[in-house]
Amino acid sequence: MQTTDHDVVVIGAGFSGLYAVHKFRDQLGMTVAGFEAAEGVGGTWWWNRYPGARCDIESVHYSYSFSDDIQREWHWSERYARQDELLRYLEWVADRLDLRRSFRFAVRVTSLQWEEDAAHWRISTDDGATTTARYVLSGVGGLSKPKVPDFPGVDTFEGELYWTSSWPAEDVDLTGKRVAVVGTGASGIQVIQEIADKVGHLTVFQRTPNYATPLKNHSVAPERSKWLAHNWHEARGNSFASPIGLPYPPQAPSAAAVPADERRRILDEAWDKGGLYLVNTFGDMMWNPETNEVTAQYIRDRIAERVDDPATARLLTPTDHHYATKRPPFETNYYEAFNLDQVDLVDVRSAPIRAVTPTGITAGDVHHDVDVIILATGFDVFTGASLAIPTTGRGGVTLQQKWSGGPRNYLGVQISGFPNLFNIIGPLSIVALYNTPLLIEAQVDFAADAMLEVRDRGARTIDATPQAEQRWVDLVNGVFPISLWSTATNSWFTGANIADKPQGAYVLPIGGPLYWSMYEQTKANGWAGFAIDDQVTPPPPLVRLDPAAALVLANMLNSGFRPLEEYSVEEVRALNEGGVALQASAGGVRTLEPEGTRLRLYVPDRTGSLPIVVFAHGGGFVAGSVDSVDPLCRDLADRLGAVVASVDYRLAPEHPCPSAVEDVTDALRWVRDHGAEFGGDPERVCVMGESAGATLAAVAAQRARDLAIPLRAQVLVYPAIAPGADTDSSREFADGPFLTTAAGRKFWDMYLGAEPAPELASPREGDLHGLAPALVLTVELDPVRDEAEQYGELLRAAGVEVQTTRFDGLFHGTFVMTALVPRAVEMHESVREFLVPRFATEHTPA
Ligand code: N01
Numbered sequence: 001m002q003t004t005d006h007d008v009v010v011i012g013a014g015f016s017g018l019y020a021v022h023k024f025r026d027q028l029g030m031t032v033a034g035f036e037a038a039e040g041v042g043g044t045w046w047w048n049r050y051p052g053a054r055c056d057i058e059s060v061h062y063s064y065s066f067s068d069d070i071q072r073e074w075h076w077s078e079r080y081a082r083q084d085e086l087l088r089y090l091e092w093v094a095d096r097l098d099l100r101r102s103f104r105f106a107v108r109v110t111s112l113q114w115e116e117d118a119a120h121w122r123i124s125t126d127d128g129a130t131t132t133a134r135y136v137l138s139g140v141g142g143l144s145k146p147k148v149p150d151f152p153g154v155d156t157f158e159g160e161l162y163w164t165s166s167w168p169a170e171d172v173d174l175t176g177k178r179v180a181v182v183g184t185g186a187s188g189i190q191v192i193q194e195i196a197d198k199v200g201h202l203t204v205f206q207r208t209p210n211y212a213t214p215l216k217n218h219s220v221a222p223e224r225s226k227w228l229a230h231n232w233h234e235a236r237g238n239s240f241a242s243p244i245g246l247p248y249p250p251q252a253p254s255a256a257a258v259p260a261d262e263r264r265r266i267l268d269e270a271w272d273k274g275g276l277y278l279v280n281t282f283g284d285m286m287w288n289p290e291t292n293e294v295t296a297q298y299i300r301d302r303i304a305e306r307v308d309d310p311a312t313a314r315l316l317t318p319t320d321h322h323y324a325t326k327r328p329p330f331e332t333n334y335y336e337a338f339n340l341d342q343v344d345l346v347d348v349r350s351a352p353i354r355a356v357t358p359t360g361i362t363a364g365d366v367h368h369d370v371d372v373i374i375l376a377t378g379f380d381v382f383t384g385a386s387l388a389i390p391t392t393g394r395g396g397v398t399l400q401q402k403w404s405g406g407p408r409n410y411l412g413v414q415i416s417g418f419p420n421l422f423n424i425i426g427p428l429s430i431v432a433l434y435n436t437p438l439l440i441e442a443q444v445d446f447a448a449d450a451m452l453e454v455r456d457r458g459a460r461t462i463d464a465t466p467q468a469e470q471r472w473v474d475l476v477n478g479v480f481p482i483s484l485w486s487t488a489t490n491s492w493f494t495g496a497n498i499a500d501k502p503q504g505a506y507v508l509p510i511g512g513p514l515y516w517s518m519y520e521q522t523k524a525n526g527w528a529g530f531a532i533d534d535q536v537t538p539p540p541p542l543v544r545l546d547p548a549a550a551l552v553l554a555n556m557l558n559s560g561f562r563p564l565e566e567y568s569v570e571e572v573r574a575l576n577e578g579g580v581a582l583q584a585s586a587g588g589v590r591t592l593e594p595e596g597t598r599l600r601l602y603v604p605d606r607t608g609s610l611p612i613v614v615f616a617h618g619g620g621f622v623a624g625s626v627d628s629v630d631p632l633c634r635d636l637a638d639r640l641g642a643v644v645a646s647v648d649y650r651l652a653p654e655h656p657c658p659s660a661v662e663d664v665t666d667a668l669r670w671v672r673d674h675g676a677e678f679g680g681d682p683e684r685v686c687v688m689g690e691s692a693g694a695t696l697a698a699v700a701a702q703r704a705r706d707l708a709i710p711l712r713a714q715v716l717v718y719p720a721i722a723p724g725a726d727t728d729s730s731r732e733f734a735d736g737p738f739l740t741t742a743a744g745r746k747f748w749d750m751y752l753g754a755e756p757a758p759e760l761a762s763p764r765e766g767d768l769h770g771l772a773p774a775l776v777l778t779v780e781l782d783p784v785r786d787e788a789e790q791y792g793e794l795l796r797a798a799g800v801e802v803q804t805t806r807f808d809g810l811f812h813g814t815f816v817m818t819a820l821v822p823r824a825v826e827m828h829e830s831v832r833e834f835l836v837p838r839f840a841t842e843h844t845p846a
Pocket of ligand 1: 054055056057143149150182183184185186187188190205206207208327328348353376377378379490492497
């Protein structure tokens with residue numbers, strides 16, 4: 001029988017590989033072999049030794065969090081550590097945890113081959129050896145394969161040529177030399193500002209000006225550093241659960257939400273704090289071009305203040321891409337460097353680099369003589385380093401084939417068909433948009449949990465199912481284009497900085513909270529979306545979200561949304577009122593609030609007498625108002641060509657059942673008697689409601705029948721039907737998204753009050769015969785989905801004409817989100833299609 005040499009092979013000894021060895025070897029008791037191409041540990045911080053290299057996330061945050069000892073024992077000397085300090089830190093961690101003994105250094109992995117019969121990977125290395133392992137943890141890094149620019153003649157250069165991404169370990173003396181720097185990304189900017197006043201002459205070759213903003217680095221006094229180390233819980237706060245993995249204060253939701261002077265104050269404050277605070281100013285920065293432009297213009301103005309020569313300032317000012325759509329670099333006196341006599345800026349857009357010659361660089365028609373060329377031209381990000389290792393998975397399919405059209409994986413960590421292989425900070429995750437060390441720890445932990453699950457089940461393999469992977473790819477490719485990140489040209493976020501690389505979505509911009517919830521749900525649902533040996537579990541609800549709905553949910557979670565049942569009535573009311581921001585509106589609709597009624601009428605600008613829709617808003621019987629659905633009702637009136645009568649019904653718990661039902665029934669009675677006075681046709685009335693409003697509408701439809709109020713239809717948008725309903729969906733979506741089963745129960749309790757009359761509370765309890773035709777709309781990811789659909793069945797059984805339509809990927813509440821969720825508009829259209837024939841003047845009720 002074939003044996004396997006190790007439980008796990010770890011590739012790379014950077015942040016990922018070091019933690020992985022510790023996790024698997026020391027915590028899980030597995031046998032581990034690590035391979036590292038460099039001669040020592042450090043990964044990125046081993047290779048990128050160029051002058052000025054440092055992290056741009058504060059050191060105390062850009063470090064491991066898994067060990068209390070490590071947190072306390074290491075004291076950072078600067079707010080943002082330099083490369084040499086970061087390398088010393090990783091070396092110290094390696095020694096502190098005795099990790100080096102598990103690695104072989106200066107050994108490069110040359111291929112990975114899955115062997116199905118043995119259920120292990122065969123790993124070949126450039127020292128000619130092969131080894132086998134049940135699992136492979138790839139920690140090759142997202143920014144580790146340098147981009148090689150195709151400048152002709154690079155080999156002919158007779159001076160010194162350096163890459164920022166593989167800077168020599170020994171000292172490079174640039175004093176007094178004529179130096180060229182190509183590239184003005186984060187690396188180029190760090191080099192330029194560091195060497196500008198030390199070299200004899202510096203020529204900067206810039207293609208795209210960047211939004212570089214102050215880093216505000218400073219040394220940290222030993223006492224303060226010690227305090228931060230010992231109080232790391234306090235200093236780091238709940239970073240992990242935050243959107244970007246940093247304990248930065250909540251953002252203003254949008255620049256549009258604050259007056260101009262307040263915007264300026266927010267931006268000034270973030271500018272003065274430095275670093276990523278500026279990215280964190282407005283919640284919709286990366287979604288709303290107007291907000292983004294406020295920040296972009298602010299930065300442009302600040303650049304103009306700092307550069308003496310207006311022509312140079314213009315060249316350094318970005319105008320061709322939105323702020324932060326290329327990863328924003330941070331600087332210290334970068335712009336002032338261009339005020340020095342010995343620094344020149346060459347715009348390679350107007351004068352492209354034509355060749356490197358033995359003595360320098362020719363850009364356009366000008367030759368620049370230099371002694372040193374520094375290439376800071378970036379990386380083949382996210383996929384380059386993985387694809388550099390020939391990797392063959394199940395059925396002989398190679399990773400190179402699999403990713404030929406762009407990266408594919410599940411949850412950003414596991415590639416279907418490549419079992420037992422985990423890719424840390426690979427593509428299609430929140431990578432690069434979240435604090436990297438924390439992301440690494442969470443992904444390694446996830447891989448470790450997967451391995452434990454396989455072990456506990458007595459299985460041998462774990463592999464994402466093709467179906468789950470496709471869901472994930474669809475989700476990422478649906479979310480990414482909605483973001484401004486998708487708009488930048490030459491950005492490594494889209495793969496466009498590398499010729500011939502598939503372009504598209506490489507990251508999933510949803511923030512930490514939703515991403516971590518997906519991990520948790522995957523595990524809680526029995527490794528949903530994975531096959532463990534041949535035990536397959538379908539992907540979990542959050543992975544099945546419609547992309548636009550996922551973004552709404554992500555934004556809610558990013559701004560601190562808690563499980564709904566935890567909110568007080570007052571808070572639920574405030575939440576509901578905030579819902580107007582999610583609704584599209586329509587012009588050409590006038591409103592009236594007839595005296596003595598609880599109604600707001602929406603009358604579209606149409607001729608003739610119009611059908612009437614009596615609409616009851618959602619809000620769990622305890623929240624919502626005509627204001628909270630005002631844009632929605634305008635839109636409905638316009639879309640349906642109907643007078644919409646929105647009912648301001650009385651809310652529980654102050655007014656328990658049947659107050660609200662009476663109010664909706666009164667509204668039906670009123671439109672029958674007075675609708676014509678406002679352009680409505682009392683013969684063509686429909687009752688409609690959303691969520692709890694749909695529950696009320698369903699009961700009111702029964703009351704209307706009893707009171708002989710004619711109804712052409714009832715439209716029930718995901719109605720809750722019965723308190724305590726126990727269905728598949730109430731169990732599967734007990735924790736949401738958004739509506740939870742616990743919150744639903746809490747709302748019912750408040751609504752029912754002391755002595756509820758069953759037939760006035762739950763539509764299921766009434767007589768279902770002779771009711772108006774019903775449209776029941778449900779959404780897939782909703783605890784009330786099944787009870788609503790079952791109600792449709794009961795109506796049908798009672799002889800009522802029923803159409804039930806389920807919308808996949810949406811969650812309870814999305815019907816109102818017409819401004820953000822295109823599929824919500826589809827729901828509205830389905831209402832229109834249902835009502836148009838039933839509102840026809842000649843229509844005879846079935
Ligand atoms: O690479 P980049 P980087 N002709 O791709 C230019 C992280 N990082 O190494 O924009 C002329 O950003 C290219 O021009 P253009 C950080 O995440 C972190 O600087 O394509 N120019 C661009 O100006 C960062 O985002 C730190 O028009 C050419 C530059 O080269 C990521 O690493 C420090 C060219 C490449 O910029 C990558 O940064 C450093 C050509 N043919 C890096 N090809 C920290 O502070 C490319 N360019 C933690």
